[in-house]
Amino acid sequence: MWRFAVALVAVLLFTSILLGLMIDQVYTSDTDETQLAANDEIELVIPLLRAMAASEKIDLEGFPQLNTRNASIVVRQQDTYPLPAQLNQQLLQGEIIYLETQEQVMAHLLTRNDAILVYQYDKHRLADNQSLGLTLSFYGLLIIVMMVFLAPFINRLVKLRQAAHRFGEGQLDTRLKVGTLWYLRDIELSFNQMADKINVLMDDVKLLAGGLSHELRTPLARVRMGLDTLVETDDEKLRTKYEVRINNQLDEMERLLLHMLDFARLQHSLDEARPVTVDGQKMLNNDVISKFDDALEVQLPNTAFYIKAEQTYLSMALSNIVENAVKYGHARCLLKVVLDKERVIITVSDDGNGINAQQREAIFKPFVRLNHGPERGFGIGLAFSAKIVQRYLGSITVDSCPQLGGARFTLCFSRVNV
Incomplete structure (x- = not known):
């Protein structure tokens, strides 16, 4: 919102200055016209003033009233009407001296008797109705400009309210079209980011709910069958055998539930974790490579590289992929790391059977398993890794490795310069 506040203050200042200049121009134009008229009147009066100053006796009552500016003429003695030496010198040379106050203009001329003849008239001032008109014009134009400025903001707020209302009614695909006004983009982007995050959380909830019902169905059926068998048999060996199977199935269900709870808590944990600058080379050596000893071939650059992330989660994501x-x-x-100017590219390749092209996107969803052998997991590890990588603005993809022939996982992160 600080962008909007800055834009509002800038528009107010710019508009006030511009309108002030425009109104001042109108006032100055009107004043100049009036001043020209007054100057014309003075030009007519000056010969009469010089004639009066040159006469022995000055007849003030015979002076004609040429305008409506309360013009008057008076005679002042030099000793009671002090002027600066420079102005006195100009008067002695026969020049007319003009002086202005806030309300009047006075023309001074030295008479034959060394007195000062003063012709004075009122300056032009705006009438009350003119002053009120200019004031109302200023504020009226200012209000119009502010309404023009606020119109798109109000329009976007209305659309934001409508989008929030639709989103609250369950239309989770509702998004705002981001406009071009720089002081509104943050609000619209924040709403879309919030909607995306809520949508992801809802998808996770649906996946967990669907996965829970699907994954628990088989072990529950086996436990029920084992319990039915225990009830029906008196053979101690069979009873012991089925008790072991039931316990194994219960252990499997417990592990599944723990994995699901970890996955459900992951998003909240990632939001709370504060990303820091991680030394990628040190992290790989200490937290990933050391776990797999000679089972992993490593190609690391000689140059140090850094990634913005939380080290524990980043090493967890890489360890899951390497373990698979x-x-x-x-x-x-x-495990290979390639650096360019802006990115850190980490690839993990194997010489296994690879992953079918149609299944490469699905493997990053929870409970998706491609291996149906005895060592199959719950299909959550890669989903963990994908969510962690995406949280730190990275990308993860899978394709075929031309060198080893199996699957190749590629993780890209922004490189941090230290």
Whole structure:
């Protein structure tokens, strides 16, 4: 909102100055015209003033009234009407001296008797109705400009209210079209970001709810079958065998629930975590490479590189991907880091069977598993990694590795200059 406040103050200042100049121009033009008329009158009076100053006796009553400016003429003695030496010198040379006050203009001329003949008249002043008209014009134009300025803001606020209302009614795909006004873009972008985050959270809730019902169905059926068998048999060996199976299924259900709870808490934990500048080389060596010993081939650059993230979550994301590569690769797994001017590119490749092109996007969703063997997991690890990478403004993709022949996971992060 500070952008809007700055824009509002700037428009107010600019408009006030511009309108002030315009009205001043109108006033000055009117004053100049009046002044020209007054000057014309003075030009007519000057010969008469000089004639009066040159006469032995000055007849003030015979002076004609040529205007409506309360013009009058008086005679002042030099000793009671002191003037600066320079002006006195000009009077002695026969020049006419003009002096102005806030209300009058006075023309001074030295008479034959060394007195000062003063011709004075009122200056032009705006009438009350003219002054009121200019004031109302100023504020009227200012209000019009402010309404023009506020119109798009009010229009966008109305659209924001309508979008929020639709979003609250369950239309989660509602988004605002971001306009071009720089002081409104932040509000519109913030609403869209909020809507995107809520949409992602709702998708996660749906996935968790659907995954929970699907994943628990099989172990619950096995537990029910085992309990039915326990009730029906008196054989101690069979009872012990089915008790072990039931306990295994319960352990499996417990692990599943713990993984689901971790995934559900992940978004909130990521929002609370404060990103810092992470030394990528040190993080990989200490938190990832050291876990896999000789099972992992490594190609790291000689130059240090840095990433803006939270180190614990970043190492968790990379460890999940490397663990999958080691598990599903046949003999080789390669971790490689490539640097360019703006990016850090981390690739994890294996020589396994690879991932079908139609399934490459789906594997980053929770509970999606491509391996149906005895070592299959819950399908949450890659979903964890994808969410962490996206939180720190990175990208994650998967394709085929031309070097090893298996899957290749590529993670891109913005490079931080230190």
